[in-house]
Amino acid sequence: xxxxxxxxxxxxxxxxxxxxxxxxxxxxxxxxxxxxxxxxxxxxxxxxxxxxxxxxxxxxxxxxxxxxxxxxxxxxxxxxxxxxxxxxxxxxxxxxxxxxxxxxxxxxxxxxxxxxxxxxxxxxxxxxxxxxxxxxxxxxxxxxxxxxxxxxxxxxxxxxxxxxxxxxxxxxxxxxxxxxxxxxxxxxxxxxxxxxxxxxxxxxxxxxxxxxxxxxxxxxxxxxxxxxxxxxxxxxxxxxxxxxxxxxxxxxxxxxxxxxxxxxxxxxxxxxxxxxxxxxxxxxxxxxxxxxxxxxxxxxxxxxxxxxxxxxxxxxxxxxxxxxxxxxxxxxxxxxxxxxxxxxxxxxxxxxxxxxxxxxxxxxxxxxxxxxxxxxxxxxxxxxxxxxxxxxxxxxxxxxxxxxxxxxxxxxxxxxxxxxxxxxxxxxxxxxxxx
Amino acid sequence: xxxxxxxxxxxxxxxxxxxxxxxxxxxxxxxxxxxxxxxxxxxxxxxxxxxxxxxxxxxxxxxxxxxxxxxxxxxxxxxxxxxxxxxxxxxxxxxxxxxxxxxxxxxxxxxx
Numbered sequence: 001x002x003x004x005x006x007x008x009x010x011x012x013x014x015x016x017x018x019x020x021x022x023x024x025x026x027x028x029x030x031x032x033x034x035x036x037x038x039x040x041x042x043x044x045x046x047x048x049x050x051x052x053x054x055x056x057x058x059x060x061x062x063x064x065x066x067x068x069x070x071x072x073x074x075x076x077x078x079x080x081x082x083x084x085x086x087x088x089x090x091x092x093x094x095x096x097x098x099x100x101x102x103x104x105x106x107x108x109x110x111x112x113x114x115x116x117x118x119x120x121x122x123x124x125x126x127x128x129x130x131x132x133x134x135x136x137x138x139x140x141x142x143x144x145x146x147x148x149x150x151x152x153x154x155x156x157x158x159x160x161x162x163x164x165x166x167x168x169x170x171x172x173x174x175x176x177x178x179x180x181x182x183x184x185x186x187x188x189x190x191x192x193x194x195x196x197x198x199x200x201x202x203x204x205x206x207x208x209x210x211x212x213x214x215x216x217x218x219x220x221x222x223x224x225x226x227x228x229x230x231x232x233x234x235x236x237x238x239x240x241x242x243x244x245x246x247x248x249x250x251x252x253x254x255x256x257x258x259x260x261x262x263x264x265x266x267x268x269x270x271x272x273x274x275x276x277x278x279x280x281x282x283x284x285x286x287x288x289x290x291x292x293x294x295x296x297x298x299x300x301x302x303x304x305x306x307x308x309x310x311x312x313x314x315x316x317x318x319x320x321x322x323x324x325x326x327x328x329x330x331x332x333x334x335x336x337x338x339x340x341x342x343x344x345x346x347x348x349x350x351x352x353x354x355x356x357x358x359x360x361x362x363x364x365x366x367x368x369x370x371x372x373x374x375x376x377x378x379x380x381x382x383x384x385x386x387x388x389x390x391x392x393x394x395x396x397x398x399x400x401x402x403x404x405x406x407x408x409x410x411x412x413x414x415x416x417x418x419x420x421x422x423x424x425x426x427x428x429x430x431x432x433x434x435x
Numbered sequence: 436x437x438x439x440x441x442x443x444x445x446x447x448x449x450x451x452x453x454x455x456x457x458x459x460x461x462x463x464x465x466x467x468x469x470x471x472x473x474x475x476x477x478x479x480x481x482x483x484x485x486x487x488x489x490x491x492x493x494x495x496x497x498x499x500x501x502x503x504x505x506x507x508x509x510x511x512x513x514x515x516x517x518x519x520x521x522x523x524x525x526x527x528x529x530x531x532x533x534x535x536x537x538x539x540x541x542x543x544x545x546x547x
Contacts (some may be wrong), residue, residue: 187486223498262480272482309483321482 001225006231007213008093014209015100019043019107022206026199026271027111030320031193035115036412042110042122049126052104054099057082061135062098062143067216069144073136097213098142102134104210105162111320112170113392115180116399119407121392125382133169133368133378137161137371146370153367154360156239156345157214159283159334160371167327169373170318176383177392179317181399188319193267200271204247207278211243211285212236216346235346239285243278246285246297250277253301261306269305276304276325280333284340287347292340300332331368338364436531436543437496439504442468443516443524448494454515455498458507463498473519493524499534499547 008109024040031039042102050058060081061074063116070076081087087095104173106126141161147153155161180188188220190196215235255265280300281293288296308324311317317325338361341351386392393399398406443451455463462471469490476489476524502510505528536546 187488189486190482258480258483262483262485264480266480268481296516312484322483 001228005093007236009287010098012093012097012100014206015097015104015213015312016047016206018203018206018210019100019104020047022202023104023107024199024201025195026203026275026306027114027320029192029195029197029199030111030190030268031114032188033251033413034400034411035404036191036195037404037410038119038407039110040406041119042117043107044272045119045123046107046110046126047103049123050103050130051099053127053130053186054102055084055095058102058130058135058138059084059095059098060132062138065139065143066090066133067142067144069149071150072139072145074139074145075143077433096198098138101158101162101210102130102138105134105158105166106130108163108166108322108326109169109173112174112318112322113177114319115403116393117177118390118392121386121390124390125386128382128385129169129379132382133165133375134161135166136378137374140370140374141367147367149368151363151366152347153363154287154332154337154341154349155283155334156286156346157211159279159330160367163279163282163326163330164334164368164371165375167180167323167325167330168372170322171316171327172376172379173383174316174318174323175264176380176387179315181396183317184312184315185398192270193271196271197267200274204274204278206210206248207243208240211282212239212423214286215239237355238345241290242285242288242293243281243413245290245292246281246300247274247277249294250274250280250301250304253298254305257305260422272304272308272321272325273301276300278350279326279329280336282339283330283333287337287341287345287351289340289342289344289350292336292342292353295340296333298335299336300329305331332366335364338362436534436547437500437502438504438529438531439500439508439512439526440468440495440529441512441516441524441526442470442493442495443477443512444522445492445494447516447518448496450515451496451512454511455508458511458524459504460498460500460508464495468493468495472522472525491522498532501544501547 020043022044027043027427028036028040057079061078064075064077084095086312138161139145141155141158142148147160148155215232217228218229224388251270251273254269254276258269259265277297277300280296284293284296304325307328308321311324325368337351339352341347341356341360342354343350349360351360352358354403394403394406402411441451469492471489471491474491476487476491479486479488498508509526509528517523534543535541536545
């Protein structure tokens with residue numbers, strides 16, 4: 001169907017926008033002014049590395065068996081389609097759409113380990129992590145493997161494979177890599193919340209590609225053009241609507257919790273509410289009705305607003321709250337499908353509140369549990385391997401002075417030397433010579 | 436000759452400038468500064484984490500004046516910048532040995 005193909009071109013570009021620049025801006029604004037460039041760079045590097053790895057063996061490891069539902073952890077021949085061998089260019093857009101998911105999932109992790117990780121270690125981590133954690137989970141969930149095909153847990157666009165996966169990885173890495181110098185002792189407040197607001201808004205915009213583009217046609221639809229069109233129209237309407245109202249509800253819930261607990265409704269709270277709502281509705285956008293979507297968004301916004309405070313109590317430097325937003329929000333969304341799912345939805349399953357009993361909730365919990373375990377073990381293996389070989393961290397002195405200069409030789413903002421007297425510096429070795 | 440220095444709340448700066456004009460002050464040096472006194476900064480909350488921000492933004496003005504004008508100018512600053520709230524700031528006066536106007540080379544009282 002022409003309309004579907006055109007939409008997938010747009011949806012893929014929208015998801016690309018989510019990583020560069022949306023996530024980079026969202027995270028960059030929350031980091032300190034001396035480390036914003038490094039924070040943004042981690043997203044851009046993820047795009048470059050994971051994208052190429054995806055074309056080489058990511059698609060093959062995830063979808064070498066097609067979407068047939070083999071119920072396994074990996075396809076029978078996971079490297080059969082290495083380098084897209086045998087995949088024709090009319091199917092490239094589906095590869096690219098899935099590629100953007102792998103890229104942003106890996107990039108999401110960077111927020112947990114901000115300000116302190118060597119660029120070289122991040123570059124080594126990325127291909128290992130997507131290979132051991134993301135590609136198998138993408139097969140288990142999207143490729144009809146263990147979680148989606150065998151257990152039958154619903155995950156429309158990646159609550160398990162994307163958000164729980166990235167959230168667990170962030171938790172494990174933050175534990176292995178350790179706290180930033182001065183964490184819990186000195187203020188580490190966001191340096192530019194306008195960037196964060198801009199990034200959150202762009203994430204929301206791009207998320208329509210992520211969720212609405214995740215439609216999978218049923219066998220019946222593929223056999224009958226009229227059914228295909230009917231499913232396309234009804235399902236994209238549902239996912240677009242649910243993605244919208246859940247996010248709105250999450251903003252309000254986050255702000256309400258903040259107002260009650262801390263006295264003021266903040267812009268960072270609104271931006272965080274947007275992301276928490278989007279995370280939670282990601283697995284559920286095809287499964288629930290509008291009431292369910294608003295409920296899931298509101299619950300996720302409130303729970304995440306509370307959860308982001310826990311890291312200080314347990315001394316975990318999950319710097320930009322990857323755990324509090326993506327792991328918690330991903331679990332909330334994945335589990336609540338078991339309560340709010342309606343049989344008119346994509347999977348045709350009624351949840352507990354719609355007379356479907358406890359079965360769906362059990363499936364959802366099993367799916368979430370497998371994702372947590374798989375990601376936790378895979379990330380720990382890679383995290384320790386890097387820690388005891390090339391090491392993760394820049395020196396404490398470099399960290400205090402700022403990772404931007406230490407790793408990239410740059411600083412993000414030149415305010416002190418922009419006056420008419422030039423800040424007292426001089427140009428060394430440029431073609432213009434001395435001024 | 437005296438140097439009058441005042442550290443005041445930023446939102447009071449326009450009031451102070453107007454008050455100083457009425458007592459004949461024709462120029463001054465103003466800078467944006469930060470610091471803290473008895474109020475000990477303030478608290479900001481980000482995603483539930485409270486931060487003690489020690490430094491509060493202030494405006495500092497410096498005026499070189501004749502000895503006879505010191506009281507009128509100090510009073511004008513204090514009256515215009517007073518809110519009665521914590522963090523209103525301070526005004527202090529220090530003696531000056533000499534002043535030179537760069538353009539003309541005038542010295543001391545003639546340069547004020």
